[in-house]
Amino acid sequence: MLKTHLKNSKEYQPGLSIDCVIFGFDDNQLKVLLIKTGYDDSWSLPGGFISVDEDIDTAAVSILQARTGLKGIFLRQFSTFGKVKRNQDHFSSDSLAYFGIPPEEVKWYKSRFVTIGYYALVNFLKAIPQTDNPGEMVEWVDHNEVPKLILDHGEILDKALETLRTELNLMPVGYNLLPEKFTIPELQKLYETILGRTLDRRNFLRKITSIGILTKLDEKKSNVAHKAPNLYSFDKDKYEEVLKNGLTQGW
Amino acid sequence: MLKTHLKNSKEYQPGLSIDCVIFGFDDNQLKVLLIKTGYDDSWSLPGGFISVDEDIDTAAVSILQARTGLKGIFLRQFSTFGKVKRNQDHFSSDSLAYFGIPPEEVKWYKSRFVTIGYYALVNFLKAIPQTDNPGEMVEWVDHNEVPKLILDHGEILDKALETLRTELNLMPVGYNLLPEKFTIPELQKLYETILGRTLDRRNFLRKITSIGILTKLDEKKSNVAHKAPNLYSFDKDKYEEVLKNGLTQGW
Numbered sequence: 186m187l188k189t190h191l192k193n194s195k196e197y198q199p200g201l202s203i204d205c206v207i208f209g210f211d212d213n214q215l216k217v218l219l220i221k222t223g224y225d226d227s228w229s230l231p232g233g234f235i236s237v238d239e240d241i242d243t244a245a246v247s248i249l250q251a252r253t254g255l256k257g258i259f260l261r262q263f264s265t266f267g268k269v270k271r272n273q274d275h276f277s278s279d280s281l282a283y284f285g286i287p288p289e290e291v292k293w294y295k296s297r298f299v300t301i302g303y304y305a306l307v308n309f310l311k312a313i314p315q316t317d318n319p320g321e322m323v324e325w326v327d328h329n330e331v332p333k334l335i336l337d338h339g340e341i342l343d344k345a346l347e348t349l350r351t352e353l354n355l356m357p358v359g360y361n362l363l364p365e366k367f368t369i370p371e372l373q374k375l376y377e378t379i380l381g382r383t384l385d386r387r388n389f390l391r392k393i394t395s396i397g398i399l400t401k402l403d404e405k406k407s408n409v410a411h412k413a414p415n416l417y418s419f420d421k422d423k424y425e426e427v428l429k430n431g432l433t434q435g436w
Numbered sequence: 437m438l439k440t441h442l443k444n445s446k447e448y449q450p451g452l453s454i455d456c457v458i459f460g461f462d463d464n465q466l467k468v469l470l471i472k473t474g475y476d477d478s479w480s481l482p483g484g485f486i487s488v489d490e491d492i493d494t495a496a497v498s499i500l501q502a503r504t505g506l507k508g509i510f511l512r513q514f515s516t517f518g519k520v521k522r523n524q525d526h527f528s529s530d531s532l533a534y535f536g537i538p539p540e541e542v543k544w545y546k547s548r549f550v551t552i553g554y555y556a557l558v559n560f561l562k563a564i565p566q567t568d569n570p571g572e573m574v575e576w577v578d579h580n581e582v583p584k585l586i587l588d589h590g591e592i593l594d595k596a597l598e599t600l601r602t603e604l605n606l607m608p609v610g611y612n613l614l615p616e617k618f619t620i621p622e623l624q625k626l627y628e629t630i631l632g633r634t635l636d637r638r639n640f641l642r643k644i645t646s647i648g649i650l651t652k653l654d655e656k657k658s659n660v661a662h663k664a665p666n667l668y669s670f671d672k673d674k675y676e677e678v679l680k681n682g683l684t685q686g687w
Contacts, residue, residue, distance in 0.1 A: 199450045201550060237548055241518030265516045265552050267492030297488055299452060299552075301516050351606065353687060376687055384687055392687065436604060436627055436635055436643065 194293040197234040202300040203245050204232035204338065205260060206345035207253070209309035209325055210362040213371075215378045216309065216325040217342065218253060219334070223320020224283045229335045230342065231323070232300065245303045253323050254315035259361075260303040263348045264341075267299040271337045304345040306361045328378075349379055356432050357398050360419050368406050368414040369393070396432065398424045445544040448485040453551040454496050455483035455589065456511065457596035458504070460560035460576055461613040464622075466629045467560065467576040468593065469504060470585070474571020475534045480586045481593065482574070483551065496554045504574050505566035510612075511554040514599045515592075518550040522588045555596040557612045600630055607679050608649050611670050619657050619665040620644070647683065649675045 207218035219228050233248035235241055245260045276294050286294060314323035326332070331342065352358065359367075359375055373389045393399065400420045405413035458469035470479050484499035486492055496511045527545050537545060565574035577583070582593065603609065610618075610626055624640045644650065651671045656664035 198548065198550065201452060235518070235550075238520055240520050241516065241550060244518075262516060265492065265513060267486070267495075267552070269489055269491050297449065299449065299486075299492060301518070301550075351682070354606065354682070355602065380687060389687065431602075431605075436631060436640065 194290050196236055198237055199293065200296055200298050202232055202234055202298050203241065203248050204230040204266075204300050204302055204341055205245060205249050206230060206302065206304040206342055207249070207255070207258070207312075208304065208306050208328075208345075208349065208362070209312060210306075210375055210378070211309040211325070213374045213378065215328040215375075217328050217331060218255075218312075218314060219324055219326050219331070220252065220316070221322040221324065223318075223322075224280050227335050228326075228332045228338075230338045241301060245301075249303075249305075252316060252318070255307065255312050258305050258307055260305045262301060262303050264344050265299060265301045266337055266341055266344075268337065269297065271300075272298045275336055300341070302341050302345060304348065306349075306358065308361050308364075310364065346379075350381075353379060354432065356428050357396060357419075357424055360421075360424055366402060366404065366416040366418055368416060370414060372417070396427060398427055445541050447487055449488055450544065451547055451549050453483055453485055453549050454492065454499050455481040455517075455551050455553055455592055456496060456500050457481060457553065457555040457593055458500070458506070458509070458563075459555065459557050459579075459596075459600065459613070460563060461557075461626055461629070462560040462576070464625045464629065466579045466626075468579050468582060469506075469563075469565060470575055470577050470582070471503065471567070472573040472575065474569075474573075475531050478586050479577075479583045479589075481589045492552060496552075500554075500556075503567060503569070506558065506563050509556045509558055511556045513552060513554050515595050516550060516552045517588055517592055517595075519588065520548065522551075523549045526587055551592070553592050553596060555599065557600075557609065559612050559615075561615070597630075601632075604630060605683065607683050608647060608670075608675055611672075611675055617653060617655065617667040617669055619667060621665060623668070647678060649678055 209216045209218065218231060220231050221228050231249055231252040233244075233252060235244040239247070242260070242262070245262070246258065249258060249260065250256050278291065281291055281294055309325070314325070316323050328346065331339070333339070334342065349358070353376065358379070359372055362375055363371065369390060372393065373384060373386065376389065377383055398420055399417045402416045402418060404416045406416055407413070456469075460467045460469065469482060471482050472479050482500055482503040484495075484503060486495040490498070493511070493513070496513070497509065500509060500511065501507050529542065532542055532545055560576070565576070567574050579597065582590070584590070585593065600609070604627065609630070610623055613626060614622065620641060623644065624635060624637065627640065628634055649671055650668045653667045653669060655667045657667055658664070
């Protein structure tokens with residue numbers, strides 16, 4: 186919840202925050218970027234506040250950079266969370282003192298906050314998370330092994346995952362999550378991981394190739410003993426086109 | 437932007453509002469519920485503020501009821517709008533005086549507001565909009581003939597319509613928009629109106645019946661000279677089931 190080097194609450198929109206759900210894919214696992222505070226080892230989504238002179242979309246990007254070191258990430262807003270008691274009694278006076286919040290700012294932190302949720306898919310290998318908040322740790326956590334999160338962050342994460350699942354039916358997914366060259370089984374595993382269920386190999390192959398976003402490379406996966414599978418890459422132009430126009434032929 | 441009988445800004449979340457896009461369908465036209473203020477005849481979406489002791493979803497329902505007389509409407513949150521200058525210079529001191537805002541509240545109204553967008557599909561015949569704000573008018577306007585709206589309300593309306601179009605590919609639509617008994621051409625017209633383009637009659641019939649949400653009635657449309665078309669109704673249980681599980685078989 187705390188923005189790095191937050192100085193004066195007057196510089197921020199009152200009662201409004203942003204929380205980010207950052208997904209990465211590695212070793213056939215869907216990972217989520219989480220923050221562990223040094224104060225009480227509690228886990229949370231990376232988040233922060235909105236400067237009064239910043240659009241909310243811009244604020245989301247700068248919050249993420251300040252909290253995790255991730256730059257230039259495309260974030261998508263997915264939902265706003267505004268139950269009355271979502272942050273009631275969250276910050277104790279002790280914790281605010283630990284975070285260096287001066288006494289005159291305590292009221293601001295303890296007021297009711299509505300939070301805007303953003304999510305992103307990032308290349309796990311290119312993302313090197315870091316923080317300059319002392320005592321804080323930024324970590325990739327398997328989405329099946331997420332610890333208890335503060336506030337309603339668990340609900341926000343669930344909603345982001347649900348949104349991602351829906352979007353699998355609306356647009357191609359994978360460009361930012363897979364390495365440049367990948368096999369069809371690797372792509373299928375990504376889809377299975379997001380959906381949380383296994384898919385029929387033939388059906389998947391038929392559907393994914395019918396979209397026309399894959400380029401079959403004249404290369405095989407190395408380090409595989411028998412029947413090395415073919416490598417593919419995304420046809421970026423076609424991928425962008427389908428991303429723009431939507432996946433389903435629809436009505 | 438003004439909530440009926442707003443008395444004290446301290447009762448509301450600062451810098452945060454809600455705007456509602458209410459769609460209805462009548463005479464083969466998609467309509468939107470708009471408000472015309474008595475102050476300067478400007479048009480806006482029905483909207484208002486969030487009580488500090490109200491969840492945002494609850495606030496959306498009560499705002500809509502207060503501003504339009506529509507009760508028990510299911511609203512869906514679709515996006516939050518937060519450009520820095522979206523409400524800059526919107527309220528003149530004259531307009532705030534007209535709305536009965538006391539001088540000590542002026543600063544609150546002139547501060548930066550982020551707004552949460554909600555949309556709903558309502559039965560045009562059952563919805564009897566009204567307002568007890570003097571000088572204010574609530575009107576259904578054809579979505580192709582929407583006048584210039586205040587602030588970024590035009591952008592909010594466009595985004596709601598875009599969301600509705602996407603949702604046509606994810607879930608059945610029509611239950612709240614059509615009368616209880618309807619013909620396939622009427623249902624097709626609804627889809628065409630939302631999508632903004634014509635659809636092939638045979639393809640539509642095949643796709644819509646394959647979903648399994650329609651019950652063919654033993655009744656024909658009256659008042660039609662030749663070849664009276666069959667009437668249908670929605671199978672409510674099946675409709676709810678598809679609404680819950682999603683339309684596309686997907687992956």
